[in-house]
Amino acid sequence: MLPLAGRITEAMQLRFLHIKQYDLPHTWRIDRRVLEHAVIWLIEEGALTLEAAAAEESLSLRGGAGEPEALPCGAGELLFFPPGTLLSCRAQSASLQLISLNYETAAPLERGGRWPASLRLPLRYGGDTAELAAVLRLMLADDDADSAGKPLLMQAGLLRLLGLMAARRAPALDARSADGGSDPRVADAIAHMSQRPAAQPSVKQLAEAVGTSESHLRKLFLRDTGMAPLQYWHALKAKLAMRRLAATSEHVSEIAHALGYEDANYFSRVFKKVIGLTPQEYRRKHRDWMQLPAE
The missing domain is CATH 2.60.120.280 (Regulatory protein AraC)
Structure with a gap:
């Protein structure tokens, strides 16, 4: 997070x-x-x-x-x-x-x-x-x-x-407060996602992991992050992919599979929706050109 x-x-x-x-x-x-x-x-x-x-x-x-x-x-x-x-x-x-x-x-x-x-x-x-x-x-x-x-x-x-x-x-x-601060269950759910980036958790599984109901977890996520839990999960994995695209020469399909996407094309569509660029476009724009060989 x-x-x-x-x-x-x-x-x-x-x-x-x-x-x-x-x-x-x-x-x-x-x-x-x-x-x-x-x-x-x-x-x-x-x-x-x-x-x-x-x-x-x-x-x-x-x-x-x-x-x-x-x-x-x-x-x-x-x-x-x-x-x-x-x-x-x-x-x-x-x-x-x-x-x-x-x-x-x-x-x-x-x-x-x-x-x-x-x-x-x-x-x-x-x-x-x-x-x-x-x-x-x-x-x-x-x-x-x-x-x-x-x-x-x-x-x-x-x-x-x-x-x-x-x-x-x-x-x-960092803790739930009387004026509507971030709920610790949201932080726990995000930590759960971050520790298992290749997993495909359902909202039910996330809710059970942090001790609340599916509907309440959705409300908490919308309040504290502006996104639904699975929308946030895709955004989180896109951010992890950004680092690998910029700092490694891994193929896009390898990055997709490492993050739990079986279909690399689907991963590319999700990545573009979140970041605004395809994985290839992002890599060309942000790659570590001083250390990585040219494509």
């Missing part, structure tokens, strides 16, 4: 839009605005109160009866709002200074439009945010520069920031 940051990188397409530092008066407020893009705020000075809700329920902080909770936030805190967030907020200090970063994201959604649990970052990051703040301030400085490499620097900064945010979230997703 890939670590959280790896799963986010593979599942999402990210594009930096803009970053700006704001000095806001005590009268500043936003009323029920739906955010079109993902937004990250770093509060540098002052305080604000916000209410946030989302149709896909990707925010982890909510009040009773499904209503958003009024949340006081102060200097040093970092806030994350996914696309579709319904946001209301107002300044609670004489002045308010914050850095705002906007970016576009495309991610596979579960049924019903919810983000998989592995993609749900918490709304609020408190405590020691110095490392996150340093990345944002460096991005601000890079944004002021006039250079051909600016787009790459901004994209790299965005990826680093999200990676650090995801790394903080990872421990909470």
Whole structure:
């Protein structure tokens, strides 16, 4: 199973839009605005109160009866709002200074439009945010520069920031949590698949191995990975095949058989559906050309 940051990188397409530092008066407020893009705020000075809700329920902080909770936030805190967030907020200090970063994201959604649990970052990051703040301030400085490499620097900064945010979230997703974190039975089922890549487990066998029902395991997989168990199994084997295609000279049929596919043509179709390239196309594009002989 890939670590959280790896799963986010593979599942999402990210594009930096803009970053700006704001000095806001005590009268500043936003009323029920739906955010079109993902937004990250770093509060540098002052305080604000916000209410946030989302149709896909990707925010982890909510009040009773499904209503958003009024949340006081102060200097040093970092806030994350996914696309579709319904946001209301107002300044609670004489002045308010914050850095705002906007970016576009495309991610596979579960049924019903919810983000998989592995993609749900918490709304609020408190405590020691110095490392996150340093990345944002460096991005601000890079944004002021006039250079051909600016787009790459901004994209790299965005990826680093999200990676650090995801790394903080990872421990909470290693066990089932009250806010809908990853269920350990999903992790156990994925470990079962990974240890037996040539096996052909049914959902019933996987459910029995982790101590739950078939229907419940399907629900857990859709919630935590965005895929059904057997769909995830094919994707996992495609990732294993990618490494062998890039690092070895094994025939495609040999790789297919090693991963439990009796029909190499069927394996090729599955691989292309998951990766977007045939095994031969992937090998030509990603093979270790410094160590392997030319085909």
